[in-house]
Structure formats: C-alpha cells, structure tokens
Amino acid sequence: MDRIRIIGGQPLAGEIPIGGAKNAALPLMAAGLLTDERLVLTRVPRLADIATMADLLAGHGIAVEQTDSDGRVLSLGGAITSTEAPYDIVRKMRASILVLGPLLARCGEARVSLPGGCAIGTRPVDLHLKGLEQMGAIIELDAGYVMARVIGRLKGTTIIFPMVSVGATENLLMAASLADGQTVLRNAAREPEIIDLCHCLVAMGARIGGIGTGELVIEGVERLHGATHAIIPDRIETGTYACAVAMTGGSVVLRDARIDHLGAVARVLEEAGIDVAEVPGGVRVQRRNGLHGVDVMTEPYPGFPTDMQAQFMALMAVADGASMITESIFENRFMHVSELTRMGARVNVHGASAIVRGVPQLAGAQVMATDLRASSSLILAGLVAKGETVVSRVYHLDRGYEDVEGKLSAVGAKIERLRD
Numbered sequence: 094m095d096r097i098r099i100i101g102g103q104p105l106a107g108e109i110p111i112g113g114a115k116n117a118a119l120p121l122m123a124a125g126l127l128t129d130e131r132l133v134l135t136r137v138p139r140l141a142d143i144a145t146m147a148d149l150l151a152g153h154g155i156a157v158e159q160t161d162s163d164g165r166v167l168s169l170g171g172a173i174t175s176t177e178a179p180y181d182i183v184r185k186m187r188a189s190i191l192v193l194g195p196l197l198a199r200c201g202e203a204r205v206s207l208p209g210g211c212a213i214g215t216r217p218v219d220l221h222l223k224g225l226e227q228m229g230a231i232i233e234l235d236a237g238y239v240m241a242r243v244i245g246r247l248k249g250t251t252i253i254f255p256m257v258s259v260g261a262t263e264n265l266l267m268a269a270s271l272a273d274g275q276t277v278l279r280n281a282a283r284e285p286e287i288i289d290l291c292h293c294l295v296a297m298g299a300r301i302g303g304i305g306t307g308e309l310v311i312e313g314v315e316r317l318h319g320a321t322h323a324i325i326p327d328r329i330e331t332g333t334y335a336c337a338v339a340m341t342g343g344s345v346v347l348r349d350a351r352i353d354h355l356g357a358v359a360r361v362l363e364e365a366g367i368d369v370a371e372v373p374g375g376v377r378v379q380r381r382n383g384l385h386g387v388d389v390m391t392e393p394y395p396g397f398p399t400d401m402q403a404q405f406m407a408l409m410a411v412a413d414g415a416s417m418i419t420e421s422i423f424e425n426r427f428m429h430v431s432e433l434t435r436m437g438a439r440v441n442v443h444g445a446s447a448i449v450r451g452v453p454q455l456a457g458a459q460v461m462a463t464d465l466r467a468s469s470s471l472i473l474a475g476l477v478a479k480g481e482t483v484v485s486r487v488y489h490l491d492r493g494y495e496d497v498e499g500k501l502s503a504v505g506a507k508i509e510r511l512r513d
C-alpha cells in the first residue's frame with residue numbers, strides 16, 4: 094500500500110491545474126447507459142473511482158474507450174448486455190448505485206447490489222428506491238441486491254424529496270429523462286454536479302426545466318442520443334488546494350477552477366483571512382495576514398460542502414482563535430479528528446459539532462487515512478507541520494485526487510509517494 098511522505102513548512106507558489114470533478118464524472122458516465130450512441134466525455138480526471146465506474150459499465154456491455162493520449166477523453170458506447178451490478182464492484186464505490194435509474198429506464202429491469210454504509214455514515218438509498226417506486230417500479234430486496242423491474246416504461250410523477258440528496262436527484266433525473274410523461278423533482282439537489290448532469294442530458298436530447306433550482310421538471314422522451322460533454326472542474330479539489338495555500342502562505346493560481354462553483358467555501362475562506370479572486374484562466378488564492386477561526390456548518394449546495402469539512406478543519410487547526418465545525422450531512426464524518434489530534438491539533442467533538450482551538454504549530458507524525466477527504470486533511474496538516482508526516486492508506490486519496498504529490502511538489506511542497 095502506497096504512503097505519502099511530507100516535510101512541512103514550505104510556502105506554495107505557482108499554478109495548480111484543477112481536474113474534472115469526480116462527482117460530476119461518475120453520474121455522467123452512468124448516463125452513458127441511457128443511449129446506444131456514443132457519449133464522449135472530456136476533462137475526465139484520472140482517478141481510481143473513474144476506473145471503477147468504467148469496470149462497472151463494462152459489465153453492463155458499455156465499452157469505455159480512451160480516445161486521447163493522456164486519458165482525459167472517454168468515449169462510452171455499446172448495447173446493454175447485462176443489467177446486473179455486482180457486489181464486488183459496487184462495494185468499492187457507492188456511486189455505483191447511479192446505474193440503477195438508467196438501467197431501469199432503458200431495460201425495464203435491474204439487479205444492483207446495495208452499496209452499504211461506509212466510514213462516514215450509513216448512507217441509505219431509500220430515497221432512490223422510493224422515487225423509482227413512485228414512477229411505477231416494483232422493487233424488492235434480495236440477498237443484498239435491489240431487484241427492480243417495471244412493466245412498460247417508468248411513468249412521470251411528482252416526487253418530493255424529504256431531504257436533499259445528490260445521488261437520488263441524479264438517479265431520478267436520469268430515469269425521468271426516458272420516462273413516459275412529466276416528472277417533477279421537488280427539493281432536488283442544486284449542486285454544480287447536478288447542473289452539469291442536466292446540461293449533458295439536454296445535449297443528449299432530454300427535456301429538463303428548472304436547471305439549477307430545487308425543482309426540476311423533466312418531460313420524458315422515448316430515446317436519447319449521443320453527445321460530447323466537457324466535465325466541470327472539481328470544486329472540492331479546488332477548495333482543498335485553496336486550504337493548502339491558506340495554511341502554508343504563498344500565492345497560487347488554481348488553473349481552470351471556477352469561483353462561481355465554490356458557494357460558501359469562497360466566503361468562508363475570505364472570512365478566515367484568505368483572498369480568493371477570479372483571474373484569467375482560474376482562481377488566485379493568497380493569504381492576507383493571519384488566519385482567523387470561523388464557524389461553519391455543512392449544508393447542501395450552495396452551503397458549505399461536507400466534502401470540504403475535513404480540509405477546513407485542518408485549516409482551522411492552525412488558525413488564531415476557535416472555530417465550531419458542525420457536520421449536518423453525515424453522522425460519522427469526524428474520523429480525521431483523532432489523526433489530526435495526533436499531529437497536535439486541539440479538537441473536541443460534541444455530537445455533530447467539533448470545537449477546534451487553533452495552535453501555532455502542528456507536529457509531523459505517522460497518520461492513517463480513513464476516507465477520501467480525511468486523507469486530504471492529513472496531507473494539508475502535513476504541509477504545515479514541523480518535520481515529517483507519513484500518511485498511510487492513501488488508496489482513499491487516489492479515489493478522488495489525481496497526482497496530489499505531483500501537483501503540490503510543482504508549487505514548492507516537499508511531498509513524495511512512497512510505493513510499497
């Protein structure tokens with residue numbers, strides 16, 4: 094298992110290229126199941142999760158071909174030959190559940206393994222299943238699998254989500270695109286990744302109104318066609334590197350980043366003492382003077398994203414004053430706290446909130462990643478800690494960050510991958 098070794102204390106300067114968003118790319122790849130024609134995706138990030146989704150689609154008969162020299166353009170196409178998503182692949186990545194809606198809409202049946210919980214929470218998929226049932230699907234659970242079928246086509250209806258779910262919105266949006274009649278999704282997620290999926294579906298011939306709002310209106314069509322779509326830049330990768338610059342000092346341009354996708358992150362970073370400004374070709378991040386403690390609560394977009402909570406905690410660990418960080422999306426997303434504490438961070442968790450009291454200096458240590466964003470928070474802490482930090486279990490990091498060591502060393506960090 095690879096590890097990442099960091100010697101802390103170097104300010105960062107230069108440019109970091111921001112890749113395509115993992116959380117946009119995964120549903121977009123699942124959308125490849127909605128047509129027999131070719132769906133070409135550009136700005137695809139090179140990540141373990143993308144390879145997992147390609148494996149899953151291959152099992153359904155969809156070939157995912159790389160059509161450029163560096164693997165950033167993927168062409169998806171082929172007839173669906175199997176409607177089963179097996180446990181062995183689904184267990185690696187929860188986003189696998191996103192094949193359920195497309196398979197059901199296209200083939201009238203699907204057998205998809207339940208993804209189960211993960212380190213950050215139990216993460217049920219009841220909203221996905223209830224929504225599909227409302228559209229006429231018959232759903233049974235058998236031996237850890239969702240067995241879904243529909244007689245004829247899925248039927249358009251009004252679905253009111255009791256809570257905002259990114260994945261349920263995506264699954265139902267894709268299913269509704271090929272359903273019979275109009276579907277209204279109320280209290281839908283409004284994340285930039287949802288908007289990106291809508292834009293791609295529209296390019297494939299879907300009819301979607303209310304894009305970017307909490308109420309999506311989809312007029313089902315009989316078939317969708319191929320399209321070419323450029324994936325939006327990753328706002329979480331952007332926020333993560335913005336925290337790296339904020340913590341180490343220096344000034345970095347996050348190339349291709351979109352400030353309009355940062356939502357509350359840009360505002361909170363400004364409050365903490367960091368300039369975040371749009372510049373030609375990206376976003377410049379620069380620390381003003383000191384770092385100040387700021388309270389945040391994670392919320393659906395445009396609120397502060399749960400996927401930035403761990404990284405923001407690392408930042409607050411070295412800020413002046415205290416910060417209260419409340420996690421309202423997942424019930425167990427403080428796994429990074431104990432490892433940050435081993436590096437000298439002062440954090441107390443009380444239920445869904447963590448009080449972080451900033452310290453002048455963290456100390457390098459051997460730490461273990463527990464999940465994707467926990468991994469990146471430990472990398473950030475290592476960048477400012479005194480001495481050496483070695484982060485193990487970086488396979489979590491590789492799910493969502495491409496070449497983190499290459500990107501950070503190019504702007505002056507002392508960071509390397511130790512291959513075992």
Ligand SMILES: CC(=O)N[C@H]1[C@@H](OP(=O)(O)OP(=O)(O)OC[C@H]2O[C@@H](n3ccc(=O)[nH]c3=O)[C@H](O)[C@@H]2O)O[C@H](CO)[C@@H](O)[C@@H]1O
Nearest residue numbers: 116188216217218219220221257258259260261399422423
């Ligand atoms: C691949 C991808 O895009 N992953 C993101 C997606 O995950 P994901 O789509 O799994 O997250 P959701 O938005 O669905 O989850 C939000 C909350 O709703 C709950 N819930 C969700 C579905 C359901 O059927 N029942 C239910 O109770 C979840 O347990 C959680 O507490 O959005 C999360 C919230 O922004 C991010 O942290 C993940 O990085």
Ligand SMILES: C=C(OP(=O)(O)O)C(=O)O
Nearest residue numbers: 116187188400465466493
């Ligand atoms: C939690 C995340 O991803 P996933 O939903 O795929 O687990 C994430 O991207 O931070």
